[in-house]
Amino acid sequence: MNLPGSSVRLVEVGPRDGLQNEPGTIPTAVKLSLIERLADAGLTWIEATAFVSPKWVPQMADHGEIMTALAPRPGVRYPVLAPNLKGLEAAVAAGARDVAVFAAASESFSRKNINCGIDDSLDRFAPVMERARALDIPVRGYVSCTLGCPYEGEIPPEAVARVAARLHAMGCHEISLGDTIGTGTPLKARRMVERVAEVVPMAQLAAHFHDTYGQALANLYAVMELGIRTIDASVAGLGGCPYARGASGNVATEDVVYMLHGMGIDTGVDLAALVETAHWICGQLGRPVNSRVARAMAPCDA
Numbered sequence: 001m002n003l004p005g006s007s008v009r010l011v012e013v014g015p016r017d018g019l020q021n022e023p024g025t026i027p028t029a030v031k032l033s034l035i036e037r038l039a040d041a042g043l044t045w046i047e048a049t050a051f052v053s054p055k056w057v058p059q060m061a062d063h064g065e066i067m068t069a070l071a072p073r074p075g076v077r078y079p080v081l082a083p084n085l086k087g088l089e090a091a092v093a094a095g096a097r098d099v100a101v102f103a104a105a106s107e108s109f110s111r112k113n114i115n116c117g118i119d120d121s122l123d124r125f126a127p128v129m130e131r132a133r134a135l136d137i138p139v140r141g142y143v144s145c146t147l148g149c150p151y152e153g154e155i156p157p158e159a160v161a162r163v164a165a166r167l168h169a170m171g172c173h174e175i176s177l178g179d180t181i182g183t184g185t186p187l188k189a190r191r192m193v194e195r196v197a198e199v200v201p202m203a204q205l206a207a208h209f210h211d212t213y214g215q216a217l218a219n220l221y222a223v224m225e226l227g228i229r230t231i232d233a234s235v236a237g238l239g240g241c242p243y244a245r246g247a248s249g250n251v252a253t254e255d256v257v258y259m260l261h262g263m264g265i266d267t268g269v270d271l272a273a274l275v276e277t278a279h280w281i282c283g284q285l286g287r288p289v290n291s292r293v294a295r296a297m298a299p300c301d302a
């Protein structure tokens with residue numbers, strides 16, 4: 001793989017994906033401080049919150065306060081989830097300038113997560129896309145369960161490609177491929193990305209892998225060999241989807257940064273500052289730090 005010198009775009013999803021499944025209510029000030037610390041560490045795409053129904057995901061109920069309080073920083077973007085027009089309008093009113101819709105390659109997961117089947121969900125995104133286009137707001141599209149579903153098991157690459165192609169045709173500038181429950185392995189991840197890249201240009205694909213079975217870095221390396229250059233990750237490996245039983249954390253941002261720096265790829269991220277943030281947020285959440293790199297590089301007082 002001829003990677004040295006090439007660049008990788010990191011999308012930090014900790015404040016949204018990382019926190020959405022936390023059982024206790026996290027103070028808004030802690031969430032804001034997390035976002036600021038991540039930006040201080042050099043991350044430039046930070047998924048800040050989700051404009052979803054607070055009945056479905058109570059942890060994201062302070063989405064408006066988060067977006068309103070975030071001071072713009074040159075070069076830093078704060079995308080948010082918006083599953084419908086209500087979410088989009090609220091997000092835009094609070095200052096969001098990048099949004100994401102989220103679909104799934106599994107019919108059962110789609111129903112559990114957003115209360116409708118795949119085709120219905122895509123129909124529901126159409127007015128979101130139309131309104132976002134009118135407002136000149138770029139929309140990212142997620143596809144969940146690309147390497148397995150907690151309800152249906154195996155998901156064929158064909159099913160992933162179908163949803164990815166639809167989202168792309170609707171105008172999503174990027175399609176993020178989620179291994180929601182982290183069951184993927186490298187060759188499986190390759191086969192899935194190869195199939196999706198037949199219908200969406202590789203440059204518009206992102207890998208969003210969870211690390212439930214410890215495969216995420218290997219899977220990322222495998223799909224980077226194919227040309228993936230956008231990687232989603234969550235500080236301290238926090239994360240999990242409330243509607244995906246058994247889903248554990250996303251791949252830890254510091255593990256990804258360590259791997260990329262070791263490959264000669266500059267990320268613009270200050271690894272020491274990121275590790276410090278990982279320890280800080282775990283302290284706030286009252287949980288141990290799970291990521292290998294954050295444990296290995298623990299500050300003396302952690």
Ligand SMILES: CC(C)(COP(=O)([O-])OP(=O)([O-])OC[C@H]1O[C@@H](n2cnc3c(N)ncnc32)[C@H](O)[C@@H]1OP(=O)([O-])[O-])[C@@H](O)C(=O)NCCC(=O)NCCSC(=O)C[C@@](C)(O)CC(=O)[O-]
Binds near residue numbers: 053057083113179242
């Ligand atoms: C999509 C809905 C809203 C459908 O939920 P629904 O119940 O079918 O929707 P509804 O239109 O019937 O609305 C029900 C209530 O929610 C309100 N509502 C409706 N929309 C909104 C909104 N945007 N913001 C705030 N409130 C909203 C609406 O006003 C109403 O309130 P009520 O009249 O009962 O008081 C719901 O299922 C939902 O919010 N789901 C979100 C689930 C979620 O956030 N999951 C986690 C994110 S996805 C993920 O983690 C995977 C990913 C992206 O990371 C990739 C991967 O790893 O695979």
